[in-house]
Amino acid sequence: MSDDSRNEAEQRRRKLGELRCRGEAYPNTFRREDLAVDLANAYGELSKQALAETPVEVTVAGRVMLRRVMGKASFITLEDPSGRIQCYVRRDDVGEEGYADFRHLWDLGDIAGVRGTLMKTNTGELTVHAREAGLLVKALRPLPEKHHGLADRELRYRHRHLDLIVNEESRDVFRIRARLVTALRRFFDERGYLEVETPMMHPIPGGAAARPFVTHHNALDTNLYLRVAPELYLKRLVVGGFERVYEINRCFRNEGLSPRHNPEFTTVEFYQAFADYVDLMDLTEELLRELLQDVAGGTSITFEGREIDFGPAIPRRRMTTAVAAETGIAEADLLDETRLGEIARGMNISVEPDWGWGRLLMEVFEARVEANLVAPTFVTHYPLEVSPLARKSAEDPRLTDRFELFVAGREIANGFSELNDPEEQADRFARQAELKDRGDLEAMHYDKDFLAALEHGMPPTAGEGIGVDRLAMLLTDSSTIRDVVLFPQLRGTGGDES
């Protein structure tokens, strides 16, 4: 048993070697029959005496998180997916050899299985009194420090498995995220929306103003783009007669990393024929209340120390009104393109010559208003110039029937009445193509194939996209997207550097 090496990893390898000598070191024959939380619920209230009089046989398994060795008897704390349970291992119960192995070959972080009877300790903790205790998996690397856990944010993202082993809060975040996605599906399924999967690889990137990732198909010898949005494909399905569709899946945008941006992120997009953007705002309110009820058990959440209540009707403000209210600038000045350009320059916005009134308004809104929209707010009447796929407003040709939802200063949803006039859509694409030729990297492509679909007739339709990661952030009080994405993109994790 003597070994000069004091290196922990080497010690664990040595122990694994000894385990191999005893037989199968990584058995897959042990079957857990009881979870920690189930045992606590069923037997936690029973007295020490009651458990001693009527023994309950249990079989538990989990990772060894704590170990307290007291000579010829020991306590270990196992953690299974439901929670923790303590086990009492005694030499007199498991035998001389078994106990020696337990003492000298087991480490924190190993996975073990224990059979025995339930007991209560003198301090009242429900405990499995082991009759057999076996090591099922030897961990060759040590766990992070047992009390402080893994605090370094970067290590938590890079080694998410460790984060999940050690940080209960981190596990909770991803459980809540899963409940959120389940609730989204239920919401749309119950209302007759068909769940679909549209291509991730597009011959022409479309559906959003964003730079795409490019990849190459060898057999076809053609470039493909990872989708920036599923929009144009979902609308083709509406043309095809699937009048209510939704898709929950990944989008990819070739942009920088930030607390709010991961290159791949998840959205739910949904389309509904014979509806307009007002219907969608109503539906969105309903959706949010139902999600919060399901996931948070109420109508309000706490985010970054502030209470955000989705109970009351969500106010709907026109973009110009919102900008005027936030900046004190008269709405009449905002409506004048020349005047608005001066205002934007006065805010240190670097105005590009190609920008018209709509883009100017959007930039001013983003610079001055967006971050202040803490309570849920719908901003409506987006400029046509920045909404190339949205239906033109009947009241003002510079505007569209479009809204975005803001919560905690973040954009959560974007929806509009769809432009279903193929000729107008062709003109809008032409304008985008012009901007692209002039160097706008985010301008859209001219998509003839999509136009052909529109020419077959798309019913009057409204569509919306909601950021699932951002909803998850709200519901888990996470201020960075990295906390709600299991494996976020980090610097220096690339493969080949060229």
Add this chain to the structure above:
RNA sequence: GGGUCGUUAGCUCAGUCGGUAGAGCACCGGGCUUUUAACCCGUUGGUCCUGGGUUCGAGCCCCAGACGGCCCA
């Protein structure tokens, strides 16, 4: 891109004025048959992010860089 803070043992972190590199946990050895972040005793473990510079002497001061956190654009 700018500002700012940080990088020291496997993990969490100290490190005073520039003078031999520290603690807790983990690991190793010993003790302990109802413990609770068990405890007690004794060990082990270091590319102080990297490269220059100043100095008799640098974890500490200076310069440059890398990586990361946070804030801002």
